[in-house]
Amino acid sequence: MNLLEAEGKALIAQHGIKVPRGALWPELPVIEGGLVLKAQVPTGKRGKAGGIRFVADHQQAESAAKALLDMEIGGHRTKAIYVEEKLDILHEHYLAIAIDRDRRCHLVIASPKGGMDIEEVDPRHILRLPIDPLLGLRSFHADCVARFLSGEGDDQTALGEVIASLYHAALALDAELIEINPLALTPSGLVAADAKIILDDNARFRHPEWPDSTKRTDRSAFERASAMAGAVGVEVDPEGDTVAVVSGAGLMMATLDLLADAGLRVRAVIDLGGTVLSGAEGLRQVLAAVGPLKPRVTFLNAFMQTAFCDIFAEGLAGAHQTAPLPGRVVVRLKGRRADIGRARLQPLGFEIHEDLEPAIAALAPGRRT
Template identity: 35%
Template sequence: MKLYEYEGKELFKKMGIPVPRGMMVTAAAAAGEAAAQLGTAVVIKSQILQGGRGKAGGISFADSPVAAREAAAAILGRQLKAETVSRVLVEEKLAIARELYLSITIDPVKAAPLIMASAAGGMDIEEVARETPERIVREIVPVFRGLLPFQARRVAYRLGLGGKEASAFADILMKLYRVFRSYDAELVEINPLVITNEGQMLAADAKVNIYDGALFRQKEFVKGPERYDNEREYRAAQYGLGYVKLEGNIGVLCTGAGLTMTVLDLINYYGGRPANFLEFGGATYKNSYYAMQLVLEDPDVRVILINTFGLVARADVISQGLAQAIKELKPVPPIVASIRGTGEDEARQILREEAGLEPYANVEEAVRAAVKLAGG
């Protein structure tokens, strides 16, 4: 779950990482008031979850409360990177001397937190990694030892920092590591980490991604509809279904992530285009009912393709749910199915007798039939 910048900065503040003075507002008038209260020139930053908002025009500057109000009015309600801007962060404008980069993420190969830092802050770090990898300092944190001050100082020295700057950097890194561990993050990033003309070091931006699989114990974060690319993906998640909207016209219902991806690949291989990724399964047949409902909502869907080769999910239980969904929802698009797995004979019988379907013997035959029905 991605946090908005202002939410990330609230966590930073709690941990003692210096951030610019500012406030999040949802209305233009409030932006003006915030600027007046700050009493300085301000920056108005639209709060969206995608990166690259600066280049897309999502950040502007204002040197008076009136200008701040106008800047906020211009951006609030606008579409930016396919998100509607409903919040802006109004912050004091900083006198920037230098910009650094600092992040902690997970190195899946070493199975440990990975610190990345660079003196080339404020830039697209991927570009820095590609063009000038030597400008990125990397350090692995042994997971049971944790980050100790000597290693945080070492990162600072490797960036070429010294004196008070090195101490301030090490202190921020120690606190950032605490954010990373306390909130089950998969990424915490400060870009840029600013050194002002007055020599102060603060986090001018904040990117925090909480690992979805840890949200059960990170109860202060609720993954609401605004964190999904569309409303249907949000509702799917409420049913425990993995749904991703795609561009084509073959509606896909599958069990298991790997099989579902493979079915999408096969659809493309045979010249068709999938309308969605949808993985359902588990022990409750209700899931297949909701899955069918979601796919039917999509006006792009011309054919429905069902494939299962379940492990935990039993084929006969899935078929019961599908048969019920077909009876109640009366889908208009034709349905093509291949049902394999434990209880597959009963499953085929249920689909034949209760839903009038003739299941295909295997995945590839079903995919070819669906592509043909969808018009090639």
């Protein structure tokens, strides 16, 4: 779940990281002096897109807010404006905690050259420090990052405290990414001038306080419908004609790569997650979410290592009776009792495969097996 800036700042503030005083429009923070109005959309580069406005006082805020509302940035319509105090910034750092899936650990990413053009920063000015999950972040890690960041006017002790707080926030929040850019050095200390947080949806059961993902206005109707079914749906290409429904996040990413490599344009993907075991009703909601996209072909890629394929197939057959998928349906089903599952699906008119390579090949336009 990709949080909006205001939501992210509220969370990191709870973990001891200082943020500017702010409020969601039409409320205004009770401060004197300049204000910053920021479009609340789940994408970056808002400043370059005109989604951030500076005003001298409260009187100018209304016209700036009207200009930002309904602005489209990165394919997202602005429905909320965050208003906060304008900071007196002496220097901008970049600081993030991310999941490194290759190393299977958290990664501290830092640069003394933060700000809007972080993507263009020379790699020599970016530190990537993996943290052993069994060891966790230690004081020498924080000291190392603080030394890398520190310049004239920086307090290394204060930097180390922010680094430690951000790491512990990432653990407590089950965050895939917490990014502060910039981490601003001001006359009153270090302040998170912006914050981007991506939470792991699979950890939702541990966090009843999280926003309801089925009602978020920054998600499409398809993505909300997928969330209501207990799955994770992501729209990829509005011009695509293929939808992939996959039994796991890792397999979903691999499937998306294979489909792209085969020259197919993917409209959307769904990670079934626990919906694999939810029977006909849960799977019916997934199929109902796919239907309005009107795909040319839906690819169901299920590789069951612990669950039984025949139970999944029975649920899928029941779901298809009440929410039939439009277009072709290609199924790759492999795992425990897969032969029984494939036999159950065969009468439905699905194109059934055991192995992935012929299933991908069958998805090409005009190809039918």
